Amino acid sequence: MKKILRIIIGLVLVVIFCIINNKWLVTTTYKIESKKLPKSFDGMRIVQVSDLHDATFGNKQDRLIKKVQNAKPDAIFLTGDVIDRNRYDLEGSIHAVAGFVEIAPVYYVTGNHEIAVNKVSEIKGALTELGVNVLSNGTLPFEKDGEIIQIVGIEDPLAGTDTQAMLDTALLQQSKGSFKLLLAHRPEYMKIYAENNIDIAFSGHAHGGQFRLPGVGGLIAPGQGFFPKYTAGTVEVDHMTQVISRGLGNSLMPVRLLNLPEIVVVELHSI
Structure with missing residues (x-):
């Protein structure tokens, strides 16, 4: 009987551990300085949300929306895979984005899952209707106090x-x-982005390497295979800074380990 009880307790602890690893939202903040940044944008805060993959965080995404709101962004970047091709459910993503547009201007680009599910027009149309700036190989100016930076997607x-x-x-x-x-x-x-005079690039896709090993980093990432080099954090490439979000959701592998879902905050500073 005691053995069975220990097994049950062990299983319960494993389940709790997995839930925490997949539902505990964290905020990661980076400060990026640039001589090139116009003075009006000193202190600008950008929240990056990536790879939602139809994951849910509270009733109608209220925990996720609150997390973004608490970051006090001047702009919100959605860097793809707001849905998952294996369980397409746009409604959950719409709840999140509907909350985001009430906080700050939102900019969006597709990920591979939007393309793979073959519903790009439907997704872009729904986001546009909410007021999202959908960037399809284009650029939009962002103006503040008479100065402008360019947002490219x-x-x-x-x-x-x-x-x-x-x-x-x-x-x-x-x-x-x-x-x-x-x-x-x-x-x-990222090397191609840098070659095109980009100052800061925002990406996701790697899911933080899915399973993160202490002292090693991510285990596997799409497009990079096992022990990928670029899964999270910031990377300097020539004059450019690459920001990589660990993202929020999962796709083929339903569990993250030591890899909490994150929103990224980038604070810009002019020097």
């Missing part, structure tokens, strides 16, 4: 166009000297 390359060609289109009328923030789902193309 490209589709996921699964759509059939290579990354450089998409950037060529997005940056067609942009000067090299303007300060540029890029939303691009995949971090593994």
Whole structure:
């Protein structure tokens, strides 16, 4: 009887541990300095939300919305995979985004799952109706006190166009000297982003490596395989800073380990 009880307690603890690893939302903050950043944008706060994959955080995503609100963003970046191709359910994502647009301007680019589910028009239409700025290989100015930075967004390359060609289109009328923030789902193309005079790039896709091992990092990531190099945090590439979100949800593997779902806050500073 005692053996059975120990087994039951052990199983309960495992379940609790898995729930915590998949539902405990955390906020990770990075401060990025740049001489190129216009003075008006000193202190600007950007919240990055990535790879929701139809995960839920409270009733109608209220815990997630509150977490974003508490970060006091000036802009919110959605860097793809707001849905999951294996269990497509746009409604949960719509609840989250509907809350986000009440907080700050929202910008969105597709991930590979939006492309794979073949419902890109439906997803973009629903987000546009909510007031989201959908960036499809394009650029929008963000103005503050008479100064401007550029917010650039490209589709996921699964759509059939290579990354450089998409950037060529997005940056067609942009000067090299303007300060540029890029939303691009995949971090593994960061060298290409840097070559195109991007100042800060925001990506997800890697899910933090799914299982994070102490002293090692992520175990596996799409597009990078086992022991991937780019799964979380910031990376300097020439003059550019790459910001990689661990994301919020899961796809084929339903469990995260030592890899809490996160929203990312980037605070910009002019020096």
